[in-house]
Amino acid sequence: MSTRVLICDDSKLARKQLARVLPADWDVEVEFAEDGQDALDILSSSAFDLLFLDLNMPVKDGYETLEALQSFEQAPAVIVVSGDVQPKAIQRVKDMGAIAFHKKPASSEELRSLLLSLGLMTDGDDKESKPTIAAPTAAEQFTLNDCLQEVSNVAMGRAASVLADMLNVFIKLPVPTVNILEVGELQMALDYSVKEDSCSAVSQGFVGSGIAFETLLIFSDSSFPDMAKLLGVTEEITRELETELLMDVSSILVGPFMAAIGKQLNIDFSHSHPMLLGQHVKIADLINVKKATWKRTLAVEIVYEVENYQISCDLMLLFTEDSVPTLENLLSFLVEEDE
Amino acid sequence: MSNNADGLADLHWMFDMLHHIDVGLVVLDSSYQVQLWNSFMENHSGVSSSIAKEQSLLALYPELDTGWLRKKLDNVFCLKTPIFVSWEQRPFLFPFKSYRPITGIADKMYQNVAIRPLSSPDGSIKQVCLVVYDVTDVATNKMALSAANHKLQRLSQALSK
Numbered sequence: 053m054s055t056r057v058l059i060c061d062d063s064k065l066a067r068k069q070l071a072r073v074l075p076a077d078w079d080v081e082v083e084f085a086e087d088g089q090d091a092l093d094i095l096s097s098s099a100f101d102l103l104f105l106d107l108n109m110p111v112k113d114g115y116e117t118l119e120a121l122q123s124f125e126q127a128p129a130v131i132v133v134s135g136d137v138q139p140k141a142i143q144r145v146k147d148m149g150a151i152a153f154h155k156k157p158a159s160s161e162e163l164r165s166l167l168l169s170l171g172l173m174t175d176g177d178d179k180e181s182k183p184t185i186a187a188p189t190a191a192e193q194f195t196l197n198d199c200l201q202e203v204s205n206v207a208m209g210r211a212a213s214v215l216a217d218m219l220n221v222f223i224k225l226p227v228p229t230v231n232i233l234e235v236g237e238l239q240m241a242l243d244y245s246v247k248e249d250s251c252s253a254v255s256q257g258f259v260g261s262g263i264a265f266e267t268l269l270i271f272s273d274s275s276f277p278d279m280a281k282l283l284g285v286t287e288e289i290t291r292e293l294e295t296e297l298l299m300d301v302s303s304i305l306v307g308p309f310m311a312a313i314g315k316q317l318n319i320d321f322s323h324s325h326p327m328l329l330g331q332h333v334k335i336a337d338l339i340n341v342k343k344a345t346w347k348r349t350l351a352v353e354i355v356y357e358v359e360n361y362q363i364s365c366d367l368m369l370l371f372t373e374d375s376v377p378t379l380e381n382l383l384s385f386l387v388e389e390d391e
Numbered sequence: 392m393s394n395n396a397d398g399l400a401d402l403h404w405m406f407d408m409l410h411h412i413d414v415g416l417v418v419l420d421s422s423y424q425v426q427l428w429n430s431f432m433e434n435h436s437g438v439s440s441s442i443a444k445e446q447s448l449l450a451l452y453p454e455l456d457t458g459w460l461r462k463k464l465d466n467v468f469c470l471k472t473p474i475f476v477s478w479e480q481r482p483f484l485f486p487f488k489s490y491r492p493i494t495g496i497a498d499k500m501y502q503n504v505a506i507r508p509l510s511s512p513d514g515s516i517k518q519v520c521l522v523v524y525d526v527t528d529v530a531t532n533k534m535a536l537s538a539a540n541h542k543l544q545r546l547s548q549a550l551s552k
Binding site (some may be wrong): 304310311326358 | 466473476524
């Protein structure tokens, strides 16, 4: 009787990686779900023993899925696998019935000892087992977007955990989106993400190992009062103080995120001093379509929100076009490297 | 393979380079005690390295002894990532005179400061490094430009009336 396992993650890369690190001597049937709703649909039509659940997903996230599972008669055991390692997140999922939490990306040794300790598998007698999941063929090559999204996702989770410790708040983690954008499209994307009229932005340049990009952190101006509250600033908000807050928050948000990305890609990036791009300007003035010397950019967009605070800010990573081949090459190693 | 003498020679020129590079370098331990004070800092501040190294940075510059700098330094220790201070938020950290007192426009040196964590061999962060850049020219140019723009705007408004 083999164990029925469902792996639920919106990233194809993450699903495959997890499937590949399942112990080879474990007799399992693996199926996949692309988001929480998808997993619930599958679970309501057939029984599974174990669900590996990601937290940050579109349609229905991990928390909502856990909540819905509580009304299931035959709910599987749930192990949450997520890049989000905020202590509060771990506590939250355990309170909602998850039996364990495992950080992403999972390694086969760690996963094996977790499964053994939970009694979900018994130590096989190391028989010549046939791996249930074949190694990926060239046809299964992941796209650059999948990989980059997953790398950002993991980085985001690690950064959030540092921030949560430091600021003692819960950071809501959205799913990073990855797109190739033309100049005009980038402007539209920015327009769409900041709905208010005016915003402030800080830019910082990064370069290393043939990869160059700019991080652009955009705040809507209505975030200032709560930003001050979050950082324990009690003075009246003057223009100087706004600059101070922008610089501080950008150091705090971009630093840990970049450290996590650099660690995954194994690059020690050089970074420029952050630059104030504008205060109280219209989005359209940030990216000047007529003056731009570049045509296309690979953009990763992450929207940060902090629970119980009116703070919304947008972190964009804008890669130059000539970094793309190098990045592709590096990320393909990352996918291959989890043997 | 380099032998010991080579290693020492390497250290020697490397230290010479750090000492004379034209940016300020200050290394502090977790109690803000100065561990390194390079020649840029010595020459601009008039405080010699041997004197600086015996005390805390906050004792050396009592005007810096506010929650503001402490918070920044502590954040670098706890986040383990660099934090930046731009001249636009605070014109200077150290009260140095401008490099060109005769022909320059500014009398104070405008500074960008990067506060970086330094990892020890075991990976923990026991020291931070302050890198002080002289950005007086950039700052004065930018301020002159925005003043000129402001003037133009006022003139054009006056003309259109």
